[in-house]
Amino acid sequence: MLQHFRPLLAALSGAALLLGGCGPDVGPTGATCPTGGTQLTAQNFGMPFMEQYCTRCHGSTLSGGARQGAPADVNVDTLAGVRAAADEIDEWTGAGPNRVNTGMPVNGPMPTTEERRQLSEWLACGAPE
Numbered sequence: 622m623l624q625h626f627r628p629l630l631a632a633l634s635g636a637a638l639l640l641g642g643c644g645p646d647v648g649p650t651g652a653t654c655p656t657g658g659t660q661l662t663a664q665n666f667g668m669p670f671m672e673q674y675c676t677r678c679h680g681s682t683l684s685g686g687a688r689q690g691a692p693a694d695v696n697v698d699t700l701a702g703v704r705a706a707a708d709e710i711d712e713w714t715g716a717g718p719n720r721v722n723t724g725m726p727v728n729g730p731m732p733t734t735e736e737r738r739q740l741s742e743w744l745a746c747g748a749p750e
């Protein structure tokens with residue numbers, strides 16, 4: 622019985638994909654580290670950025686409802702945590718030659734596109750201290 626519906630289901634999910642109806646629009650920004658390196662550091666940019674926009678949900682001391690749904694394994698209140706999630710952070714929050722990602726944060730104050738661009742540059746350079 623179910624077999625009869627397969628083509629219909631396939632067609633429907635195809636349409637949903639075309640309409641962009643499958644969750645937030647995220648992907649690698651293609652950002653690279655500038656030839657001369659970056660002036661951005663954890664201290665002058667990275668950690669203040671995380672504190673301003675991210676740690677109220679993605680904090681390692683938060684649990685349960687306080688995380689507002691943020692996955693337990695993505696915590697950005699330490700530099701080690703940021704580095705461990707660097708690719709995902711670029712894909713959800715960064716900006717670069719290929720795209721501007723606005724998947725995160727989900728609400729509250731939003732980073733500017735320039736801040737997103739700086740974020741991806743800093744991450745592409747290895748999130749230096």
Ligand code: HEC
Nearest residue numbers: 674675678689690691692695709710713714725726727728
């Ligand atoms: C209001 C709470 C909240 C804030 C603020 C927030 N997030 Fe999230 N984050 C979430 C939730 C909820 C999810 C799960 C979303 C989903 O799966 O669609 C998530 C998912 C993610 C993911 C994907 C994890 C994975 O592997 O699936 C990354 C990366 C991420 N957030 C990074 C950030 C960054 C970086 C910031 C700051 C710019 C941020 N988030 C701010 C709640 C938040």
